[in-house]
Amino acid sequence: MSTVGEHGTAVRTQSCPECGEAVPMDARFGAWCDACDWNVDSAATKPGPGRIEALRRRLAQRHGQELLEEMREDTGARPRRDTSSLLAHIIALAVHGFTLALAVVGVLLVVLGWSTVSQPVVGTLLLLLAIGLRPRFAKLPDYGTVLHRPDAPRLFALIDEVAAAVGTTGVHTVVIGPQANASVGTFGVRQRRVLHLGLGLWEILTPQERVALLGHELGHYANGDLRHAKIVGTALSSLSLWCYVLAPTRSPSFLERVANALMSVPRGLAHGLLVLLDHVTLRASQRAEYLADRAASAAASTTAVTALMDRLLVCDTVDTELRRESVTAQTGIGGTKSRGEAWQGLWERLAAHIASVPEREFERLRRAGALRGHSVDSTHPPTHLRRRLVVEGEDLPARVRVDDLTAAAIAAELADPRNRLARTVIRDYAG
Incomplete structure (x- = not known):
């Protein structure tokens, strides 16, 4: 009918x-x-995540709901320093203190233990272990395209304007990749700021939604994010490394079985500390996301942030479409362009595909997200709760607007990365 x-x-x-x-x-x-x-949730029968990830998602949903009620009553713009934050710093300092203790004991055994043969040997081993387990600062990735201010002055000017609107400063570097995501971080000992910008997300947004995206990401710098703080963030990285180093050998020999048994206690302690630190920082991370949404609304408008939330619901569709483009180009199905030409117009086709998604499908995704507790990942509150807080809050106008000339200038600056990454998608995404 x-x-x-x-x-x-x-x-x-x-x-x-x-x-x-x-x-x-x-x-x-x-x-x-x-x-x-x-x-409404046709994906409900798909296999779920592993036990740890499933636990994190359940906690994310629970904390997200609790924080939603809390944020409705608290219009303050700064993150709270609660008991969980204090405990996280205590655990992080204990992790770093253990690494420092290994180094100190190692030095003492090497310097003072020359009366025996074993002490300098043990001291050297402890020093090597401390060096291997030392806190590590992130590096710039070896994928994508790295842009500095001279490479894209109009893009960096927009980032600076949005940063000022949310109460922080801009970034030193922008890394352009093909994925449907965005994030901020730091790199190097000096903790210089970097914005990771995925064209899979950037290209499906309107100019004002892009301001909302920048406002949200830069809002993490303005409001603080415990997991990205120097002390706690490096402790999480160190514990992850410890768990990797202490992981049991698969299909072990007799000696490896003995080593696995000897390492079971430190492995259990490292894993327990990682789970505990992850748990106590989760609520602070959730709150940071809500605060970043509030910052984005102040910069780009409530309407733009609400629209951005809907676009986040189709990020899986973006990834699927990019893979389809790659497979189609490499197999030649349907008499499409050859692999050498298929990269041309890739991002325009992606944007057109997402633009063709009807409002009814977005409504289905919103309802499915509410049922399933959809979130960008297990560190984010469920997207429908984030959207609800934005919609129910004050209807804020945009403080930063992008006119056609600025949008065109930024597009010209990104033209070369767009072309290179389109070729990368066609070549690599099918795998």
Whole structure:
């Protein structure tokens, strides 16, 4: 059967098997009922994450709901320093203190233990272990395109303007990649700032939604994020490294079985500390996300941030579409362009594909996210809760706007990275 759509065109429908209401049918998307939510979450039967990741997601959903109520009552713009934050710093300092103790004992054994043969040997081993387990600062990645201020002055000027609007300063470097995501971080001993910008997300956003994206990411610098702080962040990295080094050998020989047994206690301690530190920083990380959304609203407007939230729901679709483009180009299915030409217009095709997603599908994704607790990852509050807090809050106007000239200038600066990364997607995403 069929009904008349919003533009006066005939729309094929079927009866909902649960409630009997007419359900519109679209060949590109699954059928679902907006009256009783039948089939609203068609991905619910897919395999879930592992036990640890599943636990983190449950905690993320619980903390996200608790913090939603808390943030509704607290309009302050600064993160709280609570008991969990204090405990996180204590654990982090203990981790770094252990590494320092290894180094000190190693030095003492080497310097003062020459009366024996064993002490300098043990001291050297302890020193090597301390060096191997030392806190490490992030480096710039060896993938994507690294941009500095002279490479893209208009892009960096926009970043600086958004940073000023959220109460912080800009970044030293921008790394452009193909993924549908964005993040901020630091690199090097001097902790210089870096913005990781994925074209898979950037290219499907309007100029004002891009301001919202920049406002959210730079808001992490303005409001603080415990997991990215120097002391706690490096402790998390160190514990992850400890767990990797102490991981049991697979298919071990007799001696390796003995080593696995001897390492079981320190391995358990390292893993326990990592889980504990991860747990006590999760709530602070959730709050940082809500604060970053609030900062983004102040910079780009409440409307732009709400639209950005919807775009985050289709990031999986973006990744799927990029893989489809790569597979199609490499197999030549459907008489498409050759692999050497398929990269041309890739980002425009991606943007057009996402722009063609109807509002009904976004509504389904919002409802499915509420049922499933969808979030960008297990460190973020569920997206529907973030969206609710933004929508229910003050309707803020944009403090930063991007005109057509600025948008065109930034597009010209990104033209070369866009072309290089389009070739990378066509060549590598099929694998």
